[in-house]
Amino acid sequence: MDPQRPQVTLRMLADRLGLHVSTVSRALHAKPEEGRRAASSATIARIRELADELGYQPNPHATSLRTQRSNLVGVLVPRLSDLVLATVYEGIQEAARAQGLSTFVTNTKDEPDTQRAQTEMMLARRVDGLIFGDARADGALLAETAARGVPFVLVSRHVAGHTSVTCDDPLGGRQVAEHLLGLGHRDFAVIAGEPYASTGIDRTRGFLERCAEDGMTVPADRIVHSAFDARGGRQAADRVLDAPGPQPTALFAVNDFAAIGAMGALRDRGLSPGQDIAVVGFNDTPLAAELPIPLTSVRSPMHEMGRRGLDLLTRLLAGEPAPSERLAPTLVVRASSDRPPRS
Amino acid sequence: MDPQRPQVTLRMLADRLGLHVSTVSRALHAKPEEGRRAASSATIARIRELADELGYQPNPHATSLRTQRSNLVGVLVPRLSDLVLATVYEGIQEAARAQGLSTFVTNTKDEPDTQRAQTEMMLARRVDGLIFGDARADGALLAETAARGVPFVLVSRHVAGHTSVTCDDPLGGRQVAEHLLGLGHRDFAVIAGEPYASTGIDRTRGFLERCAEDGMTVPADRIVHSAFDARGGRQAADRVLDAPGPQPTALFAVNDFAAIGAMGALRDRGLSPGQDIAVVGFNDTPLAAELPIPLTSVRSPMHEMGRRGLDLLTRLLAGEPAPSERLAPTLVVRASSDRPPRS
DNA sequence: GCAAGATACCCAAACGTTTGGTCCAATCGT
DNA sequence: ACGATTGGACCAAACGTTTGGGTATCTTGC
Structure with a gap:
């Protein structure tokens, strides 16, 4: 042209x-x-x-210079190669485009130093606001950032005192417990994710609470932290399975990829996921349904979470109230956990 | 502060x-x-x-306005929730940061209209250059864009006449064929990916060429196109396996996720991947090694591809020559294809 | 026919940089 | 000691918008 x-x-x-x-x-x-x-x-x-x-x-630069508004929002995620956050980001971007905003996204690898540096970098780029997908439970950086008057929202993870849009993770955890208890399981193990991520914390808590309501308690050494990926899941499962004493009959991983890794660990021991031991994941990744042994998982509205996150941010930028949101999860039962424990 | x-x-x-x-x-x-x-x-x-x-x-807006250079590069990918492109993008971003550049990334879903619209949008944002991770084999949009004098490079996929950095996909395909032929396989099926993506095309071609060198030919109905994800792989495998006549003893999917889906399809038929039928994927996704049945795959330097892509673009922007690059793949053999075909 | 009010514009400053010129004073070569 | 050089700084224009204020011309009411 x-x-x-x-x-x-x-x-x-x-x-x-x-x-x-x-x-x-x-x-x-x-x-x-x-x-x-x-x-x-x-x-x-x-x-x-x-x-x-x-x-x-x-020319957006001229406009931004004059109006002191960049129509840019910065998004920080642990890593984009994590399907969960990538999907959340897709939602963010979609909503941003609808509002005429553009987004910068960057990886922080869940490292505090990188988070800080990238936040700074975003601000140097003069973004109007930020979306954190990598909030740490302690929330130190968030507190600072809020004190500086930077508008931001949290997605996926939440931290008290900041507006966020999350999946109702405790409920998700409960749903898993409900399902497994209903099948007759009594011996659980939980692959709980990173200790600083509210997602893993809440899913685990919800699970344990529901168990407790049936008088069930899960021993501490059956609750292991892990990275949110296949390798992390495998390592965590190894730790659980290598422990002396009886094996659990059901395993809840707070993340699908961790669950897949755990399935690998089971296989290595000649255990068949779904037959010998029930396995449940979280997020209902597109992969879950297509696995050789389809994975029971809690569907979390990742895409929607991103969209709502951005909408909340624009509300914040407009000076309107922006209350936190909690999106409902849904349990999807598949072959990895569709039968009662072996007697 | x-x-x-x-x-x-x-x-x-x-x-x-x-x-x-x-x-x-x-x-x-x-x-x-x-x-x-x-x-x-x-x-x-x-x-x-x-x-x-x-x-x-x-203030970057002031600087950009004055210098007529935004230090921004636009990246177009099919979808960020595809781990492969997400990883390539991580490489791009890493290299960009090292050069003081920032990146906009956006999904195009491999839809020509969206590709065009997003290209336009990037240009409206005054990016200095573009990186396409979603080039179509026909290259119509690329030709137009080049004619407009917009500097860009291709990553992951290549198109004749444009500078690109890709994995040596034909070689990767050959390596797979070599491996399977070496094991004694003779009856192959190929899940070939999208017909407009050079990745799938080249991997398939390399595979077939190597087969031909041993006098082996793969019937046309054993070469099926598919989406680059688990669902696509499962559907494609279904088509192959539902065909009348003898079954293949080895299956090459040009993408790990497609391979995983294919494994699911095998499982549904009571076939055990790695035992009854060899399965090989491509990209050596972090997942491949951790799967219940570890997946043989061709490691492609995704991260590196991104980095080199950005470096090439900056060279282009500096007016220097920027020849295309082809990065070497490596076959990683795992349990999904480590034994000869059943007699 | 006249003040008042629209209507349809123009003017100019400002946003924060970058950059080619200019200018003054000190230093230097011889 | 005198013109030439240079070091160290200032000046001003420009990048492309936006926006608060003008200013003519045209209606309108009476």
């Missing part, structure tokens, strides 16, 4: 139409009230037409 | 030091030659000190 990228500016339009640049700006910018006062509707039409013809695109 | 985000500007520094804003700019900006001519080293030190103390961060 264009010959060689000669960017069209307001001045070009103005000159070509014999108008002042400010007139053109108003004509293109303000639809409702301002527009009327700025130019005749005939002129506005002329301006619009030429703008379309030449493919005018406002 | 800061009270309430009063952004520090050059003028503030200048005023506080009794200097001119241009002097401050030069002192902070140019280290080597320009700096010397701008101010005495004592003054430079004073300026630097105050800048650090106040936490001066140049």
Whole structure:
């Protein structure tokens, strides 16, 4: 279309139409009230037409400089190669686009130093607000950031005192316990995720609470922390299974990938997931349904979480109240946990 | 630290030091030659000190407006929730940060309309260059974009006439064939991925070529296209396995997730991957090694591909030559294909 | 026919940088 | 000692917008 990228500016339009640049700006910018006062509707039409013809695109840097608003939001996640956060981010981005915002996203690997550095970097880029997908339970960085007056919301994980949109993780945990108890399981193990992530903490807590309601308690050495990936899950499962004494009949991993890793560990011991030991994951990753042994999992609305997160942020930016949200999970039972424990 | 985000500007520094804003700019900006001519080293030190103390961060919008360079690069991928592209993007971002660049990334879902719209959107955001991770074999959009004088490179997939950094996919395919032929397999099926992606095309081609060298040919109905995910892989495998006649003894999926889906399809038929039928994937996803039946796969340097892609782009932006690169794959043999076919 | 009010514009400043010029004083070569 | 050089800084314009205020011209009410 264009010959060689000669960017069209307001001045070009103005000159070509014999108008002042400010007139053109108003004509293109303000639809409702301002527009009327700025130019005749005939002129506005002329301006619009030429703008379309030449493919005018406002220079966002000029706009941001003038308005002191970048229409940029920064997103921090542990890692984008984690499907869960990648999906959340897709939701964020989708909502952002709908609002005319753009997003920067960056990995922090759950390392506090990196989180801090990347937050700083986002602010240097003059984002209007931030979305943290990697909040740590202690919340030190968040407190600081809030004190600086930076608008932000949390997604996926929550921390008291900050607005967040999360899955109802305790409920999800309860649902898993309910399901397994219903099948007759009594001996559980939990692969609990990273100790600083509210997701793992809450899912585990919900699970244990529900167990407790049936008088069941899970021994401490059957609750092991782990990374949120297959390797982490395998290692955690190894620790549980290598312990002396009787084996659990059911295993709850707070993350699908950890569950897959755990299944591997089971297989290594000649145990068949779903037959010899029930396995349940969390998030209902697209993979879960397609695995050789389909994985029971709690569906969490990852995409939706991202969308709501961004919406909450824009509300915050508009000075409106932005109450935290908790989205409902749904248990999806599959072959990895569809039969009672072996006697 | 800061009270309430009063952004520090050059003028503030200048005023506080009794200097001119241009002097401050030069002192902070140019280290080597320009700096010397701008101010005495004592003054430079004073300026630097105050800048650090106040936490001066140049306003990128002002800079971009003035210099006509945004230090932004746009990245288009099919979807970020695809681990492969997410990992490539991590590499891109890492390299970008090292160069002081920031990246916008967006999903195009491999839909031509979305690709076009997102390209336009990136350009409207005034990115300096683009990285396409979603190039289509036909290359129509790329040709247009090139004609407009927009600098870009391709990663993961390649298209003739554009600079790209890819895995040596044909070689990867050959390695798989070599391995399977070596085990004595003769009846193959290939899950070939999307027909518009050079990755799948090349991996399949390399595989078939190596087979042909041993006088082996794979019937056309044993080569099926598929989406690059577990569901796609399962569906494709279903099609192969439901066909009448003898079953293949080995199955090559051009993507690990497709391979996982295929394993599920095998399981449904009572076939045990690795025992009854060899399965090989591609990319050596972190998941591959941790699966219940560890998956043989071709390791492709995804991260590295991203890094090199960005480096190539910066070279392009600097007006230097930027020849395409092809990174070497490595076959990693695991239990899913470590024994000869059943007689 | 005249003040008042729209209507349809234009003017100019400002956002925070960068950068080619200019200018003054000190230093230097001879 | 005098013109040439240079070191050290200032000046001003420009990048492309937005926006509070003007200023003509045209209606309108009476």
